[in-house]
Amino acid sequence: MSERVDVTLPDGTMPAHRWLPESGTGPGVLLLQEIFGISPYIRRRAEDLAALGYVVLAPEVFWRLGVSDVPNGPSMLEEAMGLLGRLDWDAAVADSTQALRALRDDETVTGGAGVVGFCFGGGLGYAVVAGEPADALVSFYGSALPQLVDAVPSVSTPSLHVFGESDAYLPMDVVERITERVTGGDAPAEVVTYPGADHAFDNDDFVNHDADASAAAWARTEEFLARTLPTG
Structure with missing residues (x-):
C-alpha cells in the first residue's frame, strides 16, 4: 500500500506517493513515471521495488498540468503525448531533483538513494542525476536521452540503460550513439538490449509489452540495484 506525501517546492507543493518496505526503512528509490503518469503499472513497479527493501517515492511529475495519471484505453497514447507537449521540461527536472532531495531527507530512508525511470522518466532521471548525483x-x-547525452555534463552516477532492439522511437543507431556517450565517462555505465522488444516493452498494460524481455530486464535491474544500492 502507498501513502500520499507532498514534496515542497519553491513555488508550490508536488503530490507524490511513497511505498515502504516490510522493514519500514531502507535505501531510497525515486521512481519516475512514463508519460502515462502514476499509472497502475508504475504502482506495480513501485511495489516490486518496495518488496526488494527500498523506500520508493513516485512524484506526480505532471502536477503542474493538473494530471496524476492517464487512464488506460485506446486514446491513452494520444492524451499522454498531448500532456508531454505542454510540459515544462526544465520545471520537471527541477521538481524531480527536489523530490530526490526530499527522499534523501525522509526519516525512513537509511542508506543511499537511487533513481529508476521509464520512457519519459528514464530520460528525466538522467537529467536529474546530471545535476544531483545519486547512488544508482x-x-x-x-x-529524451538522444537530446541529453550531448548537452549535459558528465554523469557521475553508476547507471544501467535498458533498450529494445525493435524500438520505433529509439532505433539501434540512436541506441549505439547513446551507448558510446554514457559509457565514455568516468562513471560505470551498462547498456543492455533485448531482441524484438519495442518501446515501453516493460509496461504490461500497453500494447508493446514483451513478457520475456520485461522479465529479463527486471532481473537485470534487481541485480544492478543489489550491487549499487544494497538493502542490507
Whole structure:
C-alpha cells in the first residue's frame, strides 16, 4: 500500500506517493513515471521495488498540468503525448531533483538513494542525476536521452540503460550513439538490449509489452540495484 506525501517546492507543493518496505526503512528509490503518469503499472513497479527493501517515492511529475495519471484505453497514447507537449521540461527536472532531495531527507530512508525511470522518466532521471548525483540510475528506454547525452555534463552516477532492439522511437543507431556517450565517462555505465522488444516493452498494460524481455530486464535491474544500492 502507498501513502500520499507532498514534496515542497519553491513555488508550490508536488503530490507524490511513497511505498515502504516490510522493514519500514531502507535505501531510497525515486521512481519516475512514463508519460502515462502514476499509472497502475508504475504502482506495480513501485511495489516490486518496495518488496526488494527500498523506500520508493513516485512524484506526480505532471502536477503542474493538473494530471496524476492517464487512464488506460485506446486514446491513452494520444492524451499522454498531448500532456508531454505542454510540459515544462526544465520545471520537471527541477521538481524531480527536489523530490530526490526530499527522499534523501525522509526519516525512513537509511542508506543511499537511487533513481529508476521509464520512457519519459528514464530520460528525466538522467537529467536529474546530471545535476544531483545519486547512488544508482536505472533508465528504461529513456526517450529524451538522444537530446541529453550531448548537452549535459558528465554523469557521475553508476547507471544501467535498458533498450529494445525493435524500438520505433529509439532505433539501434540512436541506441549505439547513446551507448558510446554514457559509457565514455568516468562513471560505470551498462547498456543492455533485448531482441524484438519495442518501446515501453516493460509496461504490461500497453500494447508493446514483451513478457520475456520485461522479465529479463527486471532481473537485470534487481541485480544492478543489489550491487549499487544494497538493502542490507
